[in-house]
Amino acid sequence: MALSTPTIQIVPVLMLFFFAFRYNDLHVFELQEPTRVIEWIGEKSVCVAGYENSKKNEILQLLLPQKLYVKEKQGLCPERDFKVERGGFSDRPVYSLRHVPNTSLLVTSGPPDSSLQVWQLAAEDTDVVKSVSTIPTGNDSKKPWAKIATTLARTPCVLHGSRVNNVQITEIESKKNIYTAASSISDEVSGLEFLDCNTLLACCVKGQLCLADVRQPQSPLGDTSVPSALSGEQWCMGVSSGLQGSDVNAPAIARLSSGGQLTLTDLRNIPKPLKSARCKVSAASQSAEFLCVSWAPVLDGCLAVSGFNGTVHIYDTRNWPVSGGETEPLFSHKGHIFSGMDNGGDFPLVTTHAWHPWKPRMLLSAASDGSLHVWDWAESHKNS
Template sequence: MEAADEWLLQSLRLYRDLHTFELQAPTRLIEWACGNRVCVAGYGQSDGNEILQLIPPPTLLTKEAQGLCPERDFKVECGGFSERPVYSLKYVPDTSLLVTSGPPDSSLQVWQVSAEDSDVIKSVSTIATENGTEQSWAKIATISARGPWVLHGSRLDRVQITEVESRKNVYTAASRGSEELSTLAFLDCNTLLLCCATGRLCLADIRQPQSLMEATSVPSAPCTEQWCMGTRHGAQGSEPSSQPVARLSSRGLLTLTDLRKTSELVALAKARVPSPGSSAEFLCVSWAPALEGYLAISGFDGTVHVYDTQSWDSSGREAEPIFIHKGHAFGGAGGSGDPPLVTVHTWHLQKPRTLLSAASDGSLHVWDWVQPCGKCG
């Protein structure tokens, strides 16, 4: 309790804003939806995993800081129940549809966020895959550039794009590899980026179905090491090739890659994280959408680290975080009796230094750190 009290006292000078909220069940996803809403979902193995669309606290909808406010100030706008654990959820842009995935197989579930006079998120269809019995759950990404599409797959040789409403196959990637996938992303309506759990990056162009180009490999590492990636969305109209790609490993290695020069790494650094545990399932790395060169990582313990990458090089030396959010670590024990583990984080789309993070004890935090004197951004 003393440590928690000390952290709260420090928070008065470390944070511009800090909000805490307790979910009924922990989530491993935080997804922005239409109208600055936020979606979360349970990932337990029981039948009743709740999917919720939340209205954020008022300070997230205004430009001015309101100070510390540790209250239950998220409001549930609508919700539904999934019979399976929800490991991933993506809002389909320009629609009222959500797509979810999770064990025990690689099928997808499509949900309709009901009209304003209803508070129900209802299941409308299932997208089965050719390898529907595959035990690995599907990683997903969505886009609406040509139509409501979902990119999905659990392994490199099982990646496809499906039109969400008609459930028609739009594209199937050609690959001889069968590595497990950790992250998928649309770079634009024609270009896909796939990250394998081994750290291997592959580019695909849907106009050339037989083309699957491998980008930079990662530094040699133990075969047990797991990787994930984060892509940064550039300004409207910018070239996707100018967007840096960050990869994070379960050992805390971070690589930055410019897809215009896929044969070399732009930067390599070592994050200051604890020794990796037996699981890397909550690894998360993300670029700040409104702050140049900043990224955040989580999944190692009860903290979220923020880094400024603009001075990084290829030396691989340890990087100094500019801020560490420690709030979840003081929230009590998780369901298993272990200290809470951060399961996911995401950046606010407009507020430069505001992040949302969730942990295995059901805590959901919104925080905006104080920029140290002499730092810009």
């Protein structure tokens, strides 16, 4: 099987000059086709996948350049490009991709329906990402594509659903349904997460948060409203591992709206938001499907926002104004705008981003022109 290889892109001189003092590291790559998923596979590699409707789409497992995954300080590294470890082809667009922790399994979803595809990262002696099975979700072709989350728990499971009233948990290998949410809410889901092996969280496109405990079969998902002033906007969410300075490891939820509103919520007191602020965006998101907000895993109080244009903004939530007005970003990555300048036409749109698991200020970001950036901004540099 012939697999395309991500290639390093020649960075324009102007771009090098512009970024010279803003970054500790900046790596600019170009994929054969754009991706809207960046999923970590262990500590050394990520998975990306195409999302075009009219063709077969590649699923690639990419080994990061050595410099980006060594934990100790190191001099010159021989590998300075991504390396394709494994790959396969999907007959449908890949809108979501999740790795099942501590296994070789991947689960993907995408249009035209809400079914799930299960893949296996093959053994070391082959480079194939193998299609294993399909998890059907009924015959309703009108269901939107399913949002997904995975967990190992006692057995590999996937949390999936397109609307609140069809959210369920399925054992991946047996395809046995082990939980179905009993809810009358038919709103479309924008994101799903396991908070632990027994608790799940759903975010609706209208902004409501819905919480459920799988130990209570058929338990209804709860519903929390958003301010009426923000109705009509579309929302996504990001879940942190815990609250800074808290005695209880309670996740904090960040919700991002298509108008640029950010709201932080403590799950121990869902009705009352912790903080709220408005991102510094010139206009509402043109394509709400690419909205993305994520917490930094090892940088206290920081989160990243993308999907409005060709930039990724970093915000320090500890410095948000009490008034809840517009807040300035701690840092803005504008590299995708510069890397797309020579292509003509519209500037590329950032489709997704992901934090490095242990390097505090390093992120990966992808855009609609196929560019894939890995960047570590200088700690001393702040910008508007």
